[in-house]
Amino acid sequence: xxxxxxxxxxxxxxxxxxxxxxxxxxxxxxxxxxxxxxxxxxxxxxxxxxxxxxxxxxxxxxxxxxxxxxxxxxxxxxxxxxxxxxxxxxxxxxxxxxxxx
Amino acid sequence: xxxxxxxxxxxxxxxxxxxxxxxxxxxxxxxxxxxxxxxxxxxxxxxxxxxxxxxxxxxxxxxxxxxxxxxxxxxxxxxxxxxxxxxxxxxxxxxxxxxxxxxxxxxxxxxxxxxxxxxxxxxxxxxxxxxxxxxxxxxxxxxxxxxxxxxxxxxxxxxxxxxxxxxxxxxxxxxxxxxxxxxxxxxxxxxxxxxxxxxxxxxxxxxxxxxxxxxxxxxxxxxxxxxxxxxxxxxxxxxxxxxxxxxxxxxxxxxxxxxxxxxxxxxxxxxxxxxxxxxxxxxxxxxxxxxxxxxxxxxxxxxxxxxxxxxxxxxxxxxxxxxxxxxxxxxxxxxxxxxxxxxxxxxxxxxxxxxxxxxxxxxxxxxxxxxxxxxxxxxxxxxxxxxxxxxxxxxxxxxxxxxxxxxxxxxxxxxxxxxxxxxxxxxxxxxxxxxxxxxxxxxxxxxxxxxxxxxxxxxxxxxxxxxxxxxxxxxxxxxxxxxxxxxxxxxxxxxxxxxxxxxxxxxxxxxxxxxxxxxxxxxxxxxxxxxxxxxxxxxxxxxxxxxxxxxxxxxxxxxxxxxxxxxxxxxxxxxxxxxxxxxxxxxxxxxxxxxxxxxxxxxxxxxxxxxxxxxxxxxxxxxxxxxxxxxxxxxxxxxxxxxxxx
Numbered sequence: 100x101x102x103x104x105x106x107x108x109x110x111x112x113x114x115x116x117x118x119x120x121x122x123x124x125x126x127x128x129x130x131x132x133x134x135x136x137x138x139x140x141x142x143x144x145x146x147x148x149x150x151x152x153x154x155x156x157x158x159x160x161x162x163x164x165x166x167x168x169x170x171x172x173x174x175x176x177x178x179x180x181x182x183x184x185x186x187x188x189x190x191x192x193x194x195x196x197x198x199x200x
Numbered sequence: 201x202x203x204x205x206x207x208x209x210x211x212x213x214x215x216x217x218x219x220x221x222x223x224x225x226x227x228x229x230x231x232x233x234x235x236x237x238x239x240x241x242x243x244x245x246x247x248x249x250x251x252x253x254x255x256x257x258x259x260x261x262x263x264x265x266x267x268x269x270x271x272x273x274x275x276x277x278x279x280x281x282x283x284x285x286x287x288x289x290x291x292x293x294x295x296x297x298x299x300x301x302x303x304x305x306x307x308x309x310x311x312x313x314x315x316x317x318x319x320x321x322x323x324x325x326x327x328x329x330x331x332x333x334x335x336x337x338x339x340x341x342x343x344x345x346x347x348x349x350x351x352x353x354x355x356x357x358x359x360x361x362x363x364x365x366x367x368x369x370x371x372x373x374x375x376x377x378x379x380x381x382x383x384x385x386x387x388x389x390x391x392x393x394x395x396x397x398x399x400x401x402x403x404x405x406x407x408x409x410x411x412x413x414x415x416x417x418x419x420x421x422x423x424x425x426x427x428x429x430x431x432x433x434x435x436x437x438x439x440x441x442x443x444x445x446x447x448x449x450x451x452x453x454x455x456x457x458x459x460x461x462x463x464x465x466x467x468x469x470x471x472x473x474x475x476x477x478x479x480x481x482x483x484x485x486x487x488x489x490x491x492x493x494x495x496x497x498x499x500x501x502x503x504x505x506x507x508x509x510x511x512x513x514x515x516x517x518x519x520x521x522x523x524x525x526x527x528x529x530x531x532x533x534x535x536x537x538x539x540x541x542x543x544x545x546x547x548x549x550x551x552x553x554x555x556x557x558x559x560x561x562x563x564x565x566x567x568x569x570x571x572x573x574x575x576x577x578x579x580x581x582x583x584x585x586x587x588x589x590x591x592x593x594x595x596x597x598x599x600x601x602x603x604x605x606x607x608x609x610x611x612x613x614x615x616x617x618x619x620x621x622x623x624x625x626x627x628x629x630x631x632x633x634x635x636x637x638x639x640x641x642x643x644x645x646x647x648x649x650x651x652x653x654x655x656x657x658x659x660x661x662x663x664x665x666x667x668x669x670x671x672x673x674x675x676x677x678x679x680x681x682x683x684x685x686x687x688x689x690x691x692x693x694x695x696x697x698x699x700x701x702x703x704x705x706x707x708x709x710x711x712x713x714x715x716x717x718x719x720x721x722x723x724x725x726x727x728x729x730x731x732x733x734x735x736x737x738x739x740x741x742x743x744x745x746x747x748x749x750x751x752x753x754x755x756x757x758x759x760x761x762x763x764x765x766x767x768x769x770x771x772x773x774x775x776x777x778x779x780x781x782x783x784x785x786x787x788x789x790x791x792x793x794x795x796x797x798x799x800x801x802x803x804x805x806x807x808x809x810x811x812x813x814x815x816x817x818x819x820x821x822x823x824x825x826x827x828x829x830x831x832x833x834x835x836x837x838x839x840x841x842x843x844x845x846x
Contacts, residue, residue: 119827122820123820123823124820125820126820192818193818193820195817196816196817196818198817199815199816199817199818
């Protein structure tokens with residue numbers, strides 16, 4: 100059974116905006132990181148869907164790249180969260196605002 | 201060939217840079233290196249002598265400035281002569297300086313400056329175009345500034361250096377305007393092109409260029425009324441006075457007029473101006489030389505007077521005679537200054553002749569050096585100065601200037617008087633070193649101001665004596681080159697280089713040259729005799745202290761203030777400039793310049809205050825801003841897509 104590409108794109112858009120909402124609204128850095136992953140995967144889904152539609156493997160290759168970068172980003176992001184926690188003794192993003200002008 | 205020329209030109213620059221960079225490591229080696237470089241340049245000039253000693257000489261193109269205008273070097277008979285003196289006499293003075301500056305902490309700096317000066321002077325005389333000449337002209341002024349102000353902890357030295365620099369720059373401006381006029385009229389900057397077109401220049405341009413050039417020459421060569429810096433420049437170390445303010449730099453004006461002979465030959469008006477200014481300087485310098493008590497100032501005013509002779513010589517069109525006087529003067533005046541330096545050094549920086557006296561027995565070498573130099577400068581028969589001075593004096597008559605002729609003879613007499621006044625006061629009579637200043641009417645503080653420089657170590661004596669001894673030979677003999685008039689080696693050396701002056705065809709000469717020489721000798725003898733009677737005779741020597749005191753007290757104010765030239769310049773130019781500067785400081789500076797800076801700073805602050813609100817430190821708000829931006833971006837492209845209907 101062939102699923103229409105519009106469904107994939109719609110799902111991707113919904114996932115992406117859930118991720119955006121998570122980054123903008125949540126104050127827990129772990130949730131924010133998860134939301135960022137969600138946005139990555141929304142983009143991945145769109146890439147794979149279009150790749151199938153146009154019968155072009157470039158999209159697949161790009162997805163692998165994104166997964167790799169996402170892994171690295173998650174590692175660095177978690178390391179930063181740990182470092183911030185050690186310094187600030189909390190994990191509330193709004194409390195960690197030492198760079199305000 | 202031309203590689204040698206480049207070497208000749210660049211060696212002193214390389215020496216200056218090396219000494220400047222490695223001065224602390226070189227220590228006194230800096231002096232030897234500087235001397236070696238000067239003599240190496242001299243050797244290059246000697247090697248080039250056979251090829252360069254004619255009107256065309258040896259050339260070397262350096263590069264293109266603006267397409268169509270090239271810079272280059274040219275060593276011809278005239279510049280070769282200057283090059284030999286600059287590097288030869290300069291080299292001797294370098295060696296002398298090693299002894300004179302032996303215990304100075306800044307020895308390396310001194311030699312870096314000296315080598316830089318030699319390079320600058322070579323740039324001036326070797327350039328084959330007027331722009332290169334101007335560059336050399338400026339560099340020489342800068343080198344002179346460095347060296348006069350060498351002892352920068354002496355306020356008088358700093359003031360003298362500044363004064364010399366400002367007056368020199370005034371001359372540079374005159375030179376620059378002459379170059380503008382010549383360029384506008386001929387469309388070229390090279391000497392060869394300008395001289396080729398000299399005959400076609402409009403008379404106004406010609407006179408303007410000649411006068412502009414002479415303003416430059418007058419400032420550099422200490423001609424009235426731009427002479428006031430030269431006596432003050434004696435604040436520099438004595439070797440500097442010998443090299444720059446006697447032998448080489450101050451004669452650059454003579455070089456300039458001789459170099460531009462093809463222009464001056466065409467303009468009798470400009471020639472008259474040059475020769476009259478030269479004559480006025482000659483007389484003024486001699487009169488002021490009579491009224492000095494500082495041994496270096498006596499020599500400074502005599503330099504001014506002798507340069508007046510040279511300028512008068514080249515001004516009337518007697519170029520060979522004027523240049524010959526430069527040549528002989530370089531030797532005997534360097535000799536006199538170096539001899540004076542030996543005395544000053546031995547007396548621990550005492551420069552006032554009233555505190556000397558009786559040095560004949562203490563310093564026989566210095567006495568003979570000074571005596572030979574003095575005999576040469578007053579034009580004693582068979583000494584170098586007599587040939588050149590007689591040639592100038594007779595040249596004025598040949599070119600139809602009887603007034604200048606009599607001025608020249610009169611000045612020769614005054615010169616003889618004040619030079620022998622110095623000899624008698626310094627070397628004869630009782631030693632007055634221990635006589636209190638009040639008895640000699642010496643105003644306190646005394647002239648010596650840098651005794652701290654001479655701590656303990658003293659150089660071996662031969663270091664300062666050898667150059668003086670070498671200079672004795674040309675001091676006596678340099679003039680012999682011109683024996684035989686027009687067929688002498690000197691006149692054949694220059695050949696037709698200077699062309700002929702339009703005013704050469706004067707009235708028939710009333711006096712033959714030999715008789716003219718006899719008149720000069722007679723006047724010189726009168727000068728020497730008067731000096732003897734006033735300072736040298738046994739009766740004058742016994743009462744020397746009272747005599748000198750009486751003379752110092754009775755010195756007319758007009759002589760003491762050097763004809764008020766400094767005061768006039770001060771009132772006419774310096775004070776108004778200072779007032780203008782003060783007015784600008786009071787008005788424009790706080791209300792325009794500072795206000796502008798303050799306003800710019802305030803604007804930056806205000807913008808920053810607004811922009812600060814954006815940086816609240818909340819990561820979520822940054823992310824939201826990002827989302828808004830992305831949304832705007834997408835909306836824009838969506839709108840574009842709608843516009844094209846796709």
